[in-house]
Amino acid sequence: MRKLTNILVTGGAGFIGSNFIHYLFKDTDFDGRIINMDSLTYAGNPENLTEIDENFGGSRFFFEKADIRDYDAAEAVFKKYDVDTVIHFAAESHVDRSIFGPKDFIDTNISGTFSLLEIARSFWENRDNVLFHHISTDEVFGSLGDTGFFYENTPYDPRSPYSASKASSDHLVRAYNHTYGLPVTLSNCSNNYGPYQFPEKLIPVMIMNIKEEKPLPVYGDGKNIRDWLYVNDHNSAVWAIVNSGKTGETYNIGGENEWENIKLVNVLCEKMAVFLNKDKEYYKKLITYVKDRPGHDRRYAINCDKIKKELGWKQSVDFNAGLERTVQWYLQNQDWIDHVRSGDYRNWIEKNYSGR
Ligand code: NAD
Ligand code: TDX
Secondary structure (H helix, E strand, C coil): CCCCCEEEEECCCCHHHHHHHHHHHHHCCCCCEEEEEECCCCCCCHHHHHHHHHHHECCCEEEEECCCCCHHHHHHHHHHHCCCEEEECCCCCCHHHHHHCCHHHHHHHHHHHHHHHHHHHHHCCCCCCCEEEEEEEHHHHCCCCCCCCECCCCCCCCCCHHHHHHHHHHHHHHHHHHHHCCCEEEEEECEEECCCCCCCCHHHHHHHHHHCCCCEEEECCCCCEEEEEEHHHHHHHHHHHHHHCCCCCEEEECCCCEEEHHHHHHHHHHHHHHHHCCCHHHHHCCEEEECCCCCCCCECCECCHHHHHHHCCCCCCCHHHHHHHHHHHHHHCHHHHHHHHCCHHHHHHHHHHCCC
16 A cells, blocks of 8 residues: 555546545545645536535645646645645546637646646655556547457557547656656546536536426437446545556556447436426437537447456446436536536537537
8 A cells, every 4th residue: 555645636626536535535544635736627616625625624625726737836736735646637628628629638638747747757756655646538549349348458549639638648647657767557437427527528418408408419329338437436446546556557447337328318317307207208308419529439448357356446336326316416406507507618508519
């Protein structure tokens, strides 16, 4: 087990990062400090961590509003808290946005990661017990046909500006380990779902549109397949890696839970009908096939035998229970929804999605 004391979480105000911070405080025996460094883009919401801030703010939890691309600001955070561990979630993460405007993806995902690596390399020179963990995605491996899986050694074949920028950052992280000996670990994960997911990704978009009885936009023929994982199962895997993963290694994390988009949307209609006491067929009639995402990857499926065998990790939330928990969370948190939708999000959606 590594000794982790001052953990810098980048992007901790986003979907997975904020769940990770909740997870660390509530579900692990970690007793050190967490520093959340986030520039609060449209996807970053400090409200996700209000409860943590109220309970641990100023003692074991700290928030620093800083951009990972800003070397001086990020370096000051390393120094201020004597950071020994980085868990790097911060990224531009939405594939559709990367198609409409790739530049932010190149800047944050590639240049931002490069800047953090440079800081870690210089700040940790000649130090032991330090680790840079990089969070990545299964999308770097490309798209699968009807069969097969992504393994840790599957050649990279990114096909969207988002996945190309993540692939590039993965290569940089490995290069810093190989060239400079920077202690790193990496993980490539499949699609996450759960509370606090920004309402532009499939599951929250569908939950909200069903609730508001709006059209449910299914891209293309709806037969694209994703492998869904409950966000806390991703987080327990990351925690296992940063504690016990081998330096220099990559671990795949997946749900072993493949769903065609259209089937998943139908299930959401059925669950929402139960929660809202409505007719599921009424909701299903809202399903609207829309123009396909350009370059839409057909199927993702992760083989995660390595982390299971080597670190004893496994998924703990079954899809039915996880979806119900997620639906309930969105139904109970209308204020959160109203806040995130009142900003840039609404303008962006209106600009890019009108008429789709
Ligand atoms: P998200 O978009 O919800 O959150 C990203 C966070 O990073 C936000 O809080 C944002 O403010 C912050 N951020 C963005 N640019 C920044 C910058 N330049 N400086 C500082 N902070 C910045 O993303 P997410 O879904 O939580 O994804 C987190 C990580 O996990 C990403 O690296 C993503 O590639 C990876 N990932 C996500 C999924 C998924 O299904 N969501 C699956 C696999 C991997
Ligand atoms: O309205 C929609 N209709 C639709 O059919 C949306 C938002 C999506 N889709 C489809 C596209 C995909 O096939 O649903 C699938 C899932 O789409 P997203 O939720 O946008 O996720 P995806 O593109 O698969 O990428 C996600 O998983 C991997 C995350 O956003 C990435 O950050 C992560 O790396």
